[in-house]
Amino acid sequence: MDIDVLGTLSVREMGTSIAPTAPKPRQVLALLALHADEVVPVGTLIEELWGSEPPRSARPTLQTYILQLRELITVALERDGDETRTAKDVLLTVPSGYLLKGGEGTHDVREFERLAGMGYRAMDAENFPEGARLLRQALALWSGPALADVHTGPHLETQLKRLEESRLCALDQRIEADLRLGRHRELLSELTVLLSRYSTHESLCGQYMLALYRSGRRGEALDAYQRLRSTLVRTLGLEPSPALAKLQRSILLARPEGMAGAGGARLAEIG
Numbered sequence: 001m002d003i004d005v006l007g008t009l010s011v012r013e014m015g016t017s018i019a020p021t022a023p024k025p026r027q028v029l030a031l032l033a034l035h036a037d038e039v040v041p042v043g044t045l046i047e048e049l050w051g052s053e054p055p056r057s058a059r060p061t062l063q064t065y066i067l068q069l070r071e072l073i074t075v076a077l078e079r080d081g082d083e084t085r086t087a088k089d090v091l092l093t094v095p096s097g098y099l100l101k102g103g104e105g106t107h108d109v110r111e112f113e114r115l116a117g118m119g120y121r122a123m124d125a126e127n128f129p130e131g132a133r134l135l136r137q138a139l140a141l142w143s144g145p146a147l148a149d150v151h152t153g154p155h156l157e158t159q160l161k162r163l164e165e166s167r168l169c170a171l172d173q174r175i176e177a178d179l180r181l182g183r184h185r186e187l188l189s190e191l192t193v194l195l196s197r198y199s200t201h202e203s204l205c206g207q208y209m210l211a212l213y214r215s216g217r218r219g220e221a222l223d224a225y226q227r228l229r230s231t232l233v234r235t236l237g238l239e240p241s242p243a244l245a246k247l248q249r250s251i252l253l254a255r256p257e258g259m260a261g262a263g264g265a266r267l268a269e270i271g
Helices: 023-034 042-050 058-080 108-124 128-140 154-180 184-197 202-214 218-236 242-253
Strands: 002-004 010-013 039-041 091-094 097-100
Touching: 002 108, 010 058, 023 042, 023 058, 023 097, 023 154, 039 042, 042 058, 042 097, 042 154, 058 091, 108 128, 108 154, 128 154, 154 184, 154 202, 184 202, 202 218, 202 242, 218 242
Parallel strands: none
Antiparallel strands: 002 010, 039 097, 091 097
């Protein structure tokens, strides 16, 4: 089974889609797919679909959605000519819930986590070209917001927040690797877009300040700090972190040639 959630939902058994179009069965499949090869309790699925006050018909309705998914799986198995398995072998009923078997197929979340983990290890070893390459590959698996076409309840929302945080961490480290490799000018347009989306993200701001400074745009780097500070004070009542304030002072006091040739800044502690 091939599972993609880092964008629109796509679940394929033997190359045939088993993703329903109806919102709630699609929601059930999304939660099962995120937890492929793991048991998802019935109570978790019911809470995902109906929140803390489910209707009396919640359990039989959920069973209907499971039946609809199995019908799609049956079509996929028949189309492939697989007579060794049934839909119940792919989407199992277990005592406490349901389990979707991923088999030997692909899962974009797991591939993202594998590549990102290798990238982080390369960064720790100061192999910045390899870190940049691996993290770029990991981020390329994202085609948009995770589960962009799926209605989400409390459990999927928690998973989406986790995935977005993981993506931002990988992005932060990939930009760090590019800064280490002297690609500051190439980063400016990307960082401009990112900061318009994440206006209070201190690590991205610090990277943007450094990229501007190394590109000979010291005044704009200082302006970026002031914009972030104003946003933080206005929206959160907070001052920038000591690490970011230290970077601002360094840019304010240093001569341009004093930092332009320096190695990449360790900004991971900012944010």
